[in-house]
Amino acid sequence: MTREKVKLCHIANDSARKTTFKKRKKGLLKKVSEIHTLCGTDTCAIIYGPYDNQPDVWPSNHEVERIVSKFKRMPEMKQSKKTENQNSFLRWRIMKSNEHLQKQRNDNREKEMTDVMFQTLAGKSLHSLSLMELNDLGSMIEQQLKEIDKIQSDANSIMATVAGSSSSAAAAATLLTPTPPPPPPTDHGVMMNDGDSYQAAAALMELMNHKIL
Amino acid sequence: MTREKVKLCHIANDSARKTTFKKRKKGLLKKVSEIHTLCGTDTCAIIYGPYDNQPDVWPSNHEVERIVSKFKRMPEMKQSKKTENQNSFLRWRIMKSNEHLQKQRNDNREKEMTDVMFQTLAGKSLHSLSLMELNDLGSMIEQQLKEIDKIQSDANSIMATVAGSSSSAAAAATLLTPTPPPPPPTDHGVMMNDGDSYQAAAALMELMNHKIL
DNA sequence: TGTACTATTTATAACCG
DNA sequence: TCGGTTATAAATAGTAC
Numbered sequence: 001m002t003r004e005k006v007k008l009c010h011i012a013n014d015s016a017r018k019t020t021f022k023k024r025k026k027g028l029l030k031k032v033s034e035i036h037t038l039c040g041t042d043t044c045a046i047i048y049g050p051y052d053n054q055p056d057v058w059p060s061n062h063e064v065e066r067i068v069s070k071f072k073r074m075p076e077m078k079q080s081k082k083t084e085n086q087n088s089f090l091r092w093r094i095m096k097s098n099e100h101l102q103k104q105r106n107d108n109r110e111k112e113m114t115d116v117m118f119q120t121l122a123g124k125s126l127h128s129l130s131l132m133e134l135n136d137l138g139s140m141i142e143q144q145l146k147e148i149d150k151i152q153s154d155a156n157s158i159m160a161t162v163a164g165s166s167s168s169a170a171a172a173a174t175l176l177t178p179t180p181p182p183p184p185p186t187d188h189g190v191m192m193n194d195g196d197s198y199q200a201a202a203a204l205m206e207l208m209n210h211k212i213l
Numbered sequence: 214m215t216r217e218k219v220k221l222c223h224i225a226n227d228s229a230r231k232t233t234f235k236k237r238k239k240g241l242l243k244k245v246s247e248i249h250t251l252c253g254t255d256t257c258a259i260i261y262g263p264y265d266n267q268p269d270v271w272p273s274n275h276e277v278e279r280i281v282s283k284f285k286r287m288p289e290m291k292q293s294k295k296t297e298n299q300n301s302f303l304r305w306r307i308m309k310s311n312e313h314l315q316k317q318r319n320d321n322r323e324k325e326m327t328d329v330m331f332q333t334l335a336g337k338s339l340h341s342l343s344l345m346e347l348n349d350l351g352s353m354i355e356q357q358l359k360e361i362d363k364i365q366s367d368a369n370s371i372m373a374t375v376a377g378s379s380s381s382a383a384a385a386a387t388l389l390t391p392t393p394p395p396p397p398p399t400d401h402g403v404m405m406n407d408g409d410s411y412q413a414a415a416a417l418m419e420l421m422n423h424k425i426l
Numbered sequence: 427t428g429t430a431c432t433a434t435t436t437a438t439a440a441c442c443g
Numbered sequence: 444t445c446g447g448t449t450a451t452a453a454a455t456a457g458t459a460c
Binding site (some may be wrong): 006008009010011017018020021024025027028031032034035037038039040041042043044045046047048049050055057064065067068070071072 | 219221222223224230231233234237238240241244245247248250251252253254255256257258259260261262263268270274277278280281283284285
């Protein structure tokens with residue numbers, strides 16, 4: 001979640017997993033403690049560490065027992081209302097992800113519109129633009145492309161997140177509209193500081209063709 | 214935790230508490246889900262909302278039952294090792310807070326040293342410094358003061374955090390060495406762009422006297 | 427009440443000793 | 444492995460609709 005967006009899937013490396021577990025357990029217990037303090041809720045958590053048969057519990061064994069028995073005393077019907085919590089949580093996440101994805105697609109479409117405008121501009125007056133102007137245009141387009149790439153990669157990462165978030169991955173994935181595979185990582189670098197403007201124009205056009213994914 | 218550092222104590226306002234609860238429950242369940250996925254741990258959580266007799270559970274009632282019974286099957290001795298988890302967590306936080314406080318005091322001492330240097334410099338050559346130089350010196354000292362104020366307020370906020378973090382507040386507070394009350398919020402603004410340098414020097418000295426809290 | 431936004435604070439992955 | 448640091452992602456308090 002920092003330095004790099006993390007893929008939400010089981011960490012293969014043993015020691016890395018243990019390290020992450022320790023850090024996250026600390027954070028998790030803090031959060032549990034905070035929600036308890038701030039909102040006065042009965043809250044408990046049980047976590048079995050990766051190498052230890054003794055779970056970490058919060059706030060204490062005794063409280064866990066109390067809360068669990070309170071939970072077990074509830075009429076079966078009321079219990080069942082929330083029984084599929086994991087599934088509904090997953091569904092909620094998928095929904096949110098879809099919303100986000102849709103939003104990103106809209107943004108994407110907007111970018112593409114802008115890009116078409118650039119193209120039109122370029123097509124109309126390519127022959128009349130100075131080398132300097134072509135360079136500027138190239139930079140602007142390159143920036144657009146980078147933003148689009150980013151959005152694409154974000155979208156893919158969301159897909160991965162949802163897909164990896166539970167054993168219902170397959171089911172989850174089918175709820176999402178298919179997305180084309182990510183484009184190969186391309187470096188759209190453009191730097192036209194010499195050569196004639198025809199070369200520049202050619203490079204620019206190639207750049208634009210790249211854009212139409 | 215944003216817009217404003219939050220005081221870790223029960224939220225009095227009913228609707229604010231409910232709102233916070235909802236937001237934090239969402240975040241908490243996400244964290245639980247993530248640690249489960251990333252680290253492959255058996256994890257469960259039960260949270261009783263403020264207005265509902267039905268708790269939110271994760272990942273599902275069934276899993277909670279399974280994990281709890283796994284927990285209950287453990288030999289009593291092993292269980293008891295972690296029984297006072299809440300207390301130890303609190304102790305851990307107090308320890309961490311103390312470490313942080315100590316560190317901040319060290320930093321503070323360092324700043325004061327630097328300040329003394331400034332003072333010496335000023336005392337030695339105040340009469341020979343130009344107005345411009347006095348302005349510069351004033352700005353530097355003002356910056357130092359702001360940093361010191363910030364550290365002070367951070368330290369106080371930590372005290373508040375620890376003191377408010379549980380019903381053991383009183384006991385916790387006594388574990389901390391006493392801290393002087395925060396200095397009144399002073400605006401150390403200095404801007405000497407006219408008047409003679411004697412006035413400037415006087416203002417500077419006053420500023421410095423403020424510093425010696 | 428619920429959703430959305432934004433400024434900030436917090437959590438934490440990668441790194442280092 | 445452990446504790447500390449840093450850069451960055453994520454959570455969220457306050458706000459507005």
